[in-house]
Amino acid sequence: MFKIFDWFKLIVCTVLSSGVATAGNFGQMNFAYWKTISTGPTATYLVVAGGGGGSSGGGGGGGLLSGTTSLTLGTTYTITVGTGGTGTAINGSNGSNGSNSIISGTGLTTITAIGGGGGDTIGDTGTIVGSSGGSGGGGGSWSGGTTTGGSGTSGQGYAGGGNIGYGGPPYPSGGGGGAGGLGNNASSNTVSGNGGVGVSSSITGTATYYAGGGGGGTYFSGTPGSGGSGGGGNGGSNANGTAGSANTGGGGGGAGASSTGGNGGSGVVIISSTKTAATITGTYTTTTSGGNTIYTFTGSGTITY
Numbered sequence: 001m002f003k004i005f006d007w008f009k010l011i012v013c014t015v016l017s018s019g020v021a022t023a024g025n026f027g028q029m030n031f032a033y034w035k036t037i038s039t040g041p042t043a044t045y046l047v048v049a050g051g052g053g054g055s056s057g058g059g060g061g062g063g064l065l066s067g068t069t070s071l072t073l074g075t076t077y078t079i080t081v082g083t084g085g086t087g088t089a090i091n092g093s094n095g096s097n098g099s100n101s102i103i104s105g106t107g108l109t110t111i112t113a114i115g116g117g118g119g120d121t122i123g124d125t126g127t128i129v130g131s132s133g134g135s136g137g138g139g140g141s142w143s144g145g146t147t148t149g150g151s152g153t154s155g156q157g158y159a160g161g162g163n164i165g166y167g168g169p170p171y172p173s174g175g176g177g178g179a180g181g182l183g184n185n186a187s188s189n190t191v192s193g194n195g196g197v198g199v200s201s202s203i204t205g206t207a208t209y210y211a212g213g214g215g216g217g218t219y220f221s222g223t224p225g226s227g228g229s230g231g232g233g234n235g236g237s238n239a240n241g242t243a244g245s246a247n248t249g250g251g252g253g254g255a256g257a258s259s260t261g262g263n264g265g266s267g268v269v270i271i272s273s274t275k276t277a278a279t280i281t282g283t284y285t286t287t288t289s290g291g292n293t294i295y296t297f298t299g300s301g302t303i304t305y
Contacts, residue, residue, distance in 0.1 A: 039073075040070055040071045040072045040073045040075075040305060041070075041071050041273040041274065041275040041305055042068055042069070042070050042071075042273065043068065043069055043070075043071050043271050043272065043273040044066075044067070044068050044203060044271070044272045044273070044292075045065075045066065045067060045068070045069065045103060045111065045203075045269070045270065045271050045272075046064070046065075046066045046201050046203045046210070046268070046269070046270040047064070047065045047066070047101050047102070047103060047111050047112075047113040047267075047269050047270075048062050048063075048064050048101055048113055048179075048210045048211050048248070048249035048267045048268050048269070049062030049063045049064075049082040049098055049099065049100050049101045049113040049114055049115045049116065049134050049211075049249055049267045050062050050082035050083045050084040050085060050098025050099045050100075050101070050115050050116065050249060050264055050265070050266050050267045051084050051085065051098045051115075051116040051176075051211065051214070051231070051232070051244040051248075051249045051250045051251040051252065051264030051265045051266075051267075052084075052085040052095055052096070052097050052098050052115065052116035052117045052118040052119060052131065052133055052135075052137050052176060052214070052251050052252065052264045053084065053085035053086045053087040053088060053095030053096050053097075053098075053118050053119065053251075053252045053261055053262070053263050053264045054087045054088075054095050054118075054119040054137075054176070054214045054217070054233065054235070054241040054251065054252035054253050054254045054255060054261025054262045054263075054264075055087065055088045055089075055090050055092070055093070055094050055095045055118065055119040055120055055121045055122075055137075055140060055254060055255065055261040056090040056119060056120055056121055056122045056140030056141045056173045056216070056217055056219070056254050056255065056261070057119035057120035057130045057137055057138030057139050057140045057147070057149065057160060057161075057162075057173045057174050057175070057176065057216050057217075057254050058119050058137065058138040058160070058173070058174070058175045058176035058183065058193075058195050058213055058214030058215050058216045058217075058225060058227070058232065058233070058235055058241070058251055058252070058253055058254045058261075059085060059087070059095050059098075059116055059117070059118055059119045059137050059138075059176045059213070059214040059233075059244065059251030059252040059253075059254075059261065059262070059264045060116035060117040060118075060119075060130070060131075060133050060134065060135035060136045060137045060138075060149075060150060060152065060157065060160055060176040060177045060178075060183070060196075060213055060214075060251050061116050061134065061135040061157055061176065061177065061178040061179050061195070061196065061198055061210075061211035061212050061213045061228065061230060061231075061232060061244075061249055061250055061251050062082060062084075062098050062101070062113060062114075062115055062116045062133075062134045062135070062157075062179070062210075062211050062249030062250075062251075062264070062265075062267050063100075063101075063113040063114035063115065063116070063133070063134020063135065063152075063153050063156030063157050063179070063211070063249075064113060064134070064156055064157065064179035064198070064199050064210055064211045064249065065111055065112075065113045065155070065156060066199075066201060066203070069108065069109075069111070071105075071108070071273075071305055072105075072106075072107050072108075072305075073305055074304065074305075075105050075106050075107060075108075075304065075305075076105060076279075076302050076303070076304045077103055077104065077105035077108065077302065077303050077304070078102070078103070078104050078105060078300075078302055079102075079103060079269050079282060079297045079300055079301050079302060079303060080100070080101060080102040080103075080104075080269075080300050081101050081247075081266065081267050081268060081269055081283075081297055081298060081299050081300050082098055082099035082100050082101040082113070082115050082249075082266065082267040083098065083099045083266050083267075084098050084099075084243075084244055084246075084249075084252070084263050084264030084265045084266050084267075085097050085098045085099075085115065085116065085118050085252070085263065085264040086263055086264075087119075087240075087241060087243070087252045087255070087260050087261030087262045087263045087264075088118075088121065088260060088261055089255075089258075089259070089260050089261075090121055090122050090140065090141070090217070090219075090254075090255050090256070090257070090258075090259060090260070090261065091121065091122055092121060093121055094118040094119065094120055094121050094130065094131050094137065095118030095119045095131070095137060095252060095261050095264070096118050097115045097116065097117055097118050097131055097133045098115030098116040098133065098134070098249070098251075098264045098267065099115045099267075100112055100113060100114055100115050101113045101249075101267040101268070101269055103269060103271075113134060113156060113249075113267065114133055114134040114153045114156055114157075115133050115134055115264075115267075116133045116134050116135050116137070116157070116176065116177075116211070116213075116249065116251050116264055117130055117131035117132045117133030117134070117135065117136045117137035117150040117151075117152075117160065117176070117177075118130070118131040118133075118137045118150075119131075119137040119138050119140065119160075119173075119176055119214060119216075119241075119251070119252065119254050119261050120137055120138060120139045120140035120147060120149075120150075120160075120173070120174075121140050122140045122141045122142060122171075122219070128140055128142055128147040128148075129147065129148050129149070129150060130147075130148070130149040130150035130160040130162075130174065130176070131150045132150040132151045132152070132153075133150065133152070133153065133157070134152065134153050134156045134157040134179070134211070134249075135152040135153075135156070135157030135158050135159070135160070135176060135177035135178055135179060135183070135196060135211065135213055135251070136149045136150030136151045136152050136157075136158070136159040136160035136176065136177045136183065137149060137150045137160050137176050137177075137251070138160040138161050138162065138173055138174035138175045138176045138177075138183050138193060138195075138213070138214070138216045138225075138254060139160065139161065139162030139163050139173060139174040140163070140173045140174075140216075140254070141163065141171035141172060141173045141217070141218070141219045142163055142167070142171070143167050143168075143171060144167060145165060145167060146162065146163060146164055146165045147162045147163040147164075147173070147174065148160075148162040148174075149161050149162050149174050149175075149176070149177060149182075149183050150177075152177050156179065157177055157178065157179045157196075157211065158177040158178060158179070158180070158181055158182045158183070158196050159177045159182055159183065160174055160175065160176045160177045160182075160183035160196070160213065161174030161175045161176075161177075161182065161183035161184045161185040161186070161193035161196075161216070162174040162185055162186070162193075163185070163186050164185045164186060166186050166188060166189045167189075168189040169189065169219070169220050170189070170190055170218045170219050170220030170221055170222035170237075170238070170256075171189075171218065171219035171220065171222075172186035172187075172188070172189065172190065172191055172192040172193070172216060172218050172219075172222060173186060173192050173193070173216035173217055173218070173219075173225075173235070173254050174186060174192070174193040174216045174225075175192070175193035175194045175195040175196060175213050175214065175215050175216045175225040175228070175232075175235075175254075176195050176196065176213030176214045176215075176216075176228075176232065176251035177195075177196040177213050177251075178195060178196030178197045178198045178199075178211055178212045178213040178228040178229075178230060178232065178251075179196075179198045179199040179210065179211035179212075179230065179249070180196065180197045180198050180199040180200075180209075180211075180212075180228075180230070181196040181197040181228070182196050183195055183196040183213045183216075183228075184196070184216075184225065186216065189222075190218070190222040190223055191218075191222065191223045191225075192215065192216035192217060192218050192222065192223065192224050192225040192235055192254065193215070193216045193225045194213075194215050194216075194225040194226045194227075194228065195212055195213030195214045195215045195216075195225060195226065195227045195228035195232035195233075195250075195251060195253075196212065196213040196228045196232075197209070197212060197213075197228045197229050197230065198210050198211040198212035198213075198228055198229055198230020198231065198232070198248070198249075198250070199211060199230065201270075203270050203272050203294065204270060204272075204287060204289060204294055204296065205287070205289030205290065205294070209229040209230035209231070209248075210230045210231065210248050210249055210250075210268070211230050211231070211248065211249040211250065212227055212228030212229050212230030212231050212232030212244075212248070212250045212251065213227070213228045213232045213250075213251045214227050214228075214232045214233045214234075214235065214241065214242075214244060214250065214251035214252045214253040214254060214261075214262060214264075215227045215228075215232065215233065215234045215235035215241075215253050215254065216235045216253075216254045217235040217236045217237070217239075217241055217253065217254030217255040217256045217259070217261070218235070218236075218237045218238065218256055219238070219256050219257050220237075220238050220256065220257060221237055221238050222237055223237065224236055224237045224241075224253070224254070224256070225253075225254070227242065227244070227250060227251070227253055228250075228251075230248055230249070230250055231244050231245030231246075231248025231249065231250025231265045232244055232250040232251050232253070233245075233250060233251065233252045233253035233262040233265075234253045235253040235254040235255070236253060236254070236255045236256050236259055237256055238256035238257050238259070239255065239256050239259055240255050240259045240260050240261070240262065241253030241254050241255040241259070241260070241261040241262035242262045243262040243263045243264075243265065244262065244263065244264045244265030245265045246265050246266050246298075247265065247266055247267070247268040247298045248265045248268070249264075249265055249266070249267045249268065250264065250265040251264055251265075252264045252265075266298070268296065268297065268298060269296075269297040270294065270295070270296045270297070271294070271295045271297075271303065272289075272292045272293070272294045272295075273292060273293060273305075274291060274292055274293075275293070275305055276293045277293070277295065277303050277304060277305050278304050278305060279302075279303075279304045280295060280301065280302065280303045280304070281301045281302045281303075282297055282299055282300055282301015282302060283297065283298050283299025283300070283301060284296060284297045284298065284299075284301060285298070
């Protein structure tokens with residue numbers, strides 16, 4: 001008569017008869033076998049680059065990419081969070097572009113969001129243009145004619161607005177482009193353009209806007225542009241521009257006479273999956289929503305599942 005233990009051995013040998021293991025080596029099975037049949041997580045991501053710095057025109061919002069990708073178990077992925085561009089004095093040079101935000105790793109097509117374009121400085125001759133980037137920087141004040149915004153990156157953001165020929169005081173400027181819409185042109189001699197709207201994402205479980213453009217400044221007293229939803233900074237009226245909000249990729253606001261544009265806001269990288277990471281480094285927070293574990297990187301780091 002079979003004993004209970006004999007029945008157990010018979011069942012084990014039957015289940016494993018495919019050659020994966022035998023009764024003789026069943027107790028010596030190691031985790032390498034289990035790893036081969038485990039699948040890596042499908043992760044949802046949001047990658048937002050740093051916003052451009054303002055000058056006279058508003059800075060462009062950082063480029064924004066979102067989607068899903070398959071990650072491999074045991075692979076360490078590098079997370080780079082872009083910094084915001086630096087705002088500059090309006091009679092110097094364009095605000096600097098924001099830095100790129102990136103997810104990279106072996107077997108993954110690198111995901112790169114492009115930094116927002118810097119806002120345009122002022123000038124007396126020639127056509128003045130905001131810098132191109134994830135979204136383009138706004139065109140600056142100019143008494144001599146038309147200024148235009150820089151171009152955005154397809155699939156990541158939109159172009160900035162410009163002056164479009166308002167040559168009288170208080171000399172308006174254009175708003176920076178946003179990830180969700182164009183920067184606005186100045187609408188009169190006294191009214192500068194608003195920054196372009198960003199894009200709303202609910203990856204964290206809460207709908208939040210990212211990568212708005214900075215509003216344009218007015219050289220003298222007038223109506224400056226407002227920053228676009230998604231962290232764009234407000235323009236200044238004969239005053240400094242407001243900085244873009246940190247970890248939104250918002251562009252910095254443009255400035256007025258003898259003033260300085262706002263700095264662009266830093267970017268952010270967010271990864272959401274039903275699986276929990278094995279190791280993670282850098283500056284990040286961990287939250288949960290709808291059964292997913294969500295890692296929000298506000299500084300560069302790594303993640304391994």
